[in-house]
Amino acid sequence: MRAAYRVADVRSAEAALLATVPPGALMARAAAGLARRCGQLLSERGGRYGSRAVLLVGPGDNGGDALFAGAELARQGVRVSAVAVVPDRIHAGGLAALRSAGGRLADEALSAPCDLVVDGIVGIGGVGPLLGRALALVGAVTAVPASAGGPVVVAVDLPSGVSADTGDVPGPAVRADVTVTFGCLKPALVVGPAAELAGEVELVDIGLGPFVRAEPAVRVADDGDVRSWWPVPGPQSDKYLRGVVALATGSVTYPGAAVLSVGGAAAGPAGLIRYAGAAREQVLTRHPQVIAATRVADAGRAQAWVCGSGLGSGARAIADLRAVLATPVPVVLDADAIAMLVDGAMAELLRARRAPLVLTPHDGEFARLAGAPPGADRVGAALRLAAWTNAVVLLKGSRTIVASPDGQAWANATGCAALATAGAGDVLAGLLGSLLAAGLPPVRAAVAAAYAHGLAGRAAARVGAVTATDLVTALPTVTGSLTAPCR
Numbered sequence: 288m289r290a291a292y293r294v295a296d297v298r299s300a301e302a303a304l305l306a307t308v309p310p311g312a313l314m315a316r317a318a319a320g321l322a323r324r325c326g327q328l329l330s331e332r333g334g335r336y337g338s339r340a341v342l343l344v345g346p347g348d349n350g351g352d353a354l355f356a357g358a359e360l361a362r363q364g365v366r367v368s369a370v371a372v373v374p375d376r377i378h379a380g381g382l383a384a385l386r387s388a389g390g391r392l393a394d395e396a397l398s399a400p401c402d403l404v405v406d407g408i409v410g411i412g413g414v415g416p417l418l419g420r421a422l423a424l425v426g427a428v429t430a431v432p433a434s435a436g437g438p439v440v441v442a443v444d445l446p447s448g449v450s451a452d453t454g455d456v457p458g459p460a461v462r463a464d465v466t467v468t469f470g471c472l473k474p475a476l477v478v479g480p481a482a483e484l485a486g487e488v489e490l491v492d493i494g495l496g497p498f499v500r501a502e503p504a505v506r507v508a509d510d511g512d513v514r515s516w517w518p519v520p521g522p523q524s525d526k527y528l529r530g531v532v533a534l535a536t537g538s539v540t541y542p543g544a545a546v547l548s549v550g551g552a553a554a555g556p557a558g559l560i561r562y563a564g565a566a567r568e569q570v571l572t573r574h575p576q577v578i579a580a581t582r583v584a585d586a587g588r589a590q591a592w593v594c595g596s597g598l599g600s601g602a603r604a605i606a607d608l609r610a611v612l613a614t615p616v617p618v619v620l621d622a623d624a625i626a627m628l629v630d631g632a633m634a635e636l637l638r639a640r641r642a643p644l645v646l647t648p649h650d651g652e653f654a655r656l657a658g659a660p661p662g663a664d665r666v667g668a669a670l671r672l673a674a675w676t677n678a679v680v681l682l683k684g685s686r687t688i689v690a691s692p693d694g695q696a697w698a699n700a701t702g703c704a705a706l707a708t709a710g711a712g713d714v715l716a717g718l719l720g721s722l723l724a725a726g727l728p729p730v731r732a733a734v735a736a737a738y739a740h741g742l743a744g745r746a747a748a749r750v751g752a753v754t755a756t757d758l759v760t761a762l763p764t765v766t767g768s769l770t771a772p773c774r
């Protein structure tokens with residue numbers, strides 16, 4: 288598990304650490320890590336000696352990091368020039384170090400071709416959209432991407448122009464190929480549109496770890512976490528002990544949603560799948576192992592329910608949703624089931640529920656339920672909805688967020704653009720239901736489902752254009768690999 292911390296918590300930890308080390312030691316550690324990575328990138332692009340680097344140097348310590356790293360690169364034979372965002376406010380020690388190593392202060396950014404741009408405009412001290420010369424410099428950096436022969440762009444701590452705590456990008460911002468961050472991750476490196484601008488993130492250890500006392504703002508699961516959580520059948524398992532998942536999904540209008548959600552469930556760990564709905568025939572044709580009924584009341588017992596994908600909102604859908612909510616087992620509400628919560632008619636049933644509830648909205652469904660779109664702070668918005676509904680909220684997006692009523696937030700790192708395809712959410716809901724039925728607690732089930740679903744998207748995208756059916760095809764290999772013993 289990786290953890291990202293809010294700026295205020297990073298600052299407190301840094302203050303505590305600073306009291307234990309000589310002045311300048313932290314910046315020296317940060318700059319050494321930054322110079323190491325920049326040097327590697329230059330070596331990969333043809334060598335350090337004689338290559339050209341431009342430092343964009345803001346008025347704070349972020350600029351100081353860039354200058355000290357630039358000094359180290361200059362000592363290795365790189366021709367380094369620095370451009371100050373505010374010429375009369377530049378880190379004096381950093382500038383002296385750069386000059387004594389042979390680097391120079393320049394007036395113009397990128398007046399000649401260069402191999403490396405180091406973005407030290409702002410780091411965790413950035414507030415709001417970039418202003419003044421900082422804004423003009425960002426335009427110059429983003430003109431030619433590294434993939435098109437432009438310089439490789441390395442952001443110091445964070446890409447300039449992003450909101451560190453929320454991952455929002457309120458205006459023009461640097462698009463980095465690599466971000467070298469110090470001490471710990473910040474939310475902007477793992478959530479929201481900012482995470483897409485960070486490129487590859489390298490975390491440099493500056494000794495901060497033991498001084499971070501706060502709870503993480505956002506957690507990110509890795510392969511090891513998901514493997515360790517994924518339910519694995521034992522020698523005593525039978526189909527019931529492995530868990531029974533039931534789905535009330537699809538309709539006469541949208542039978543495909545039923546087929547896809549059952550496909551998602553079939554890739555999960557549950558031992559038996561029940562289906563209740565109007566797409567019974569279609570489900571049985573594609574998934575003959577399913578025990579199918581037409582109504583929830585006739586479906587039989589389950590350890591978890593999935594309700595809503597393609598269900599519609601007529602009288603039959605309302606009755607089925609009521610029946611699902613009345614069960615004493617964990618429930619996933621997706622798509623139309625979320626829409627049916629909006630008018631408050633289900634409020635009584637929701638209040639009476641004791642078993643876990645997981646909501647899986649996309650932004651539109653979130654807006655209808657919460658009264659406003661998630662906005663700039665997606666983690667905060669998901670946490671508020673989770674607290675208000677007393678449900679785990681899985682807010683879909685390129686970095687899907689899972690938020691719990693007790694204030695825990697996770698961001699999924701495996702997502703990809705290929706998942707933005709019709710029916711992908713139905714597959715996810717089915718898989719999530721299967722994990723719940725197998726006994727995984729709801730936060731872990733939601734995090735693990737998003738993780739596997741993202742990997743399936745990536746696997747399918749390697750073959751070609753991705754449909755939700757391709758996700759169903761790709762999932763068993765992914766979930767199989769997650770149940771294999773760790774190497």
Ligand SMILES: NC(=O)C1=CN([C@@H]2O[C@H](COP(=O)(O)OP(=O)(O)OC[C@H]3O[C@@H](n4cnc5c(N)ncnc54)[C@H](O)[C@@H]3O)[C@@H](O)[C@H]2O)[C@@H](O)CC1
Pocket residue numbers: 301302305313314317345346347348349350352408409410411412413414415416417418419421443444445469493
């Ligand atoms: N505090 C520490 O112990 C360490 C800090 N380090 C570095 O220090 C950085 C934080 O330094 P600072 O607190 O000095 O802050 P920054 O250097 O991130 O930025 C602060 C400066 O940027 C300007 N600024 C803020 N928002 C702006 C905007 N929207 N447009 C234009 N200018 C803007 C402000 O006027 C201020 O002078 C970290 O991100 C990291 O790079 C590292 O050296 C490691 C140790």
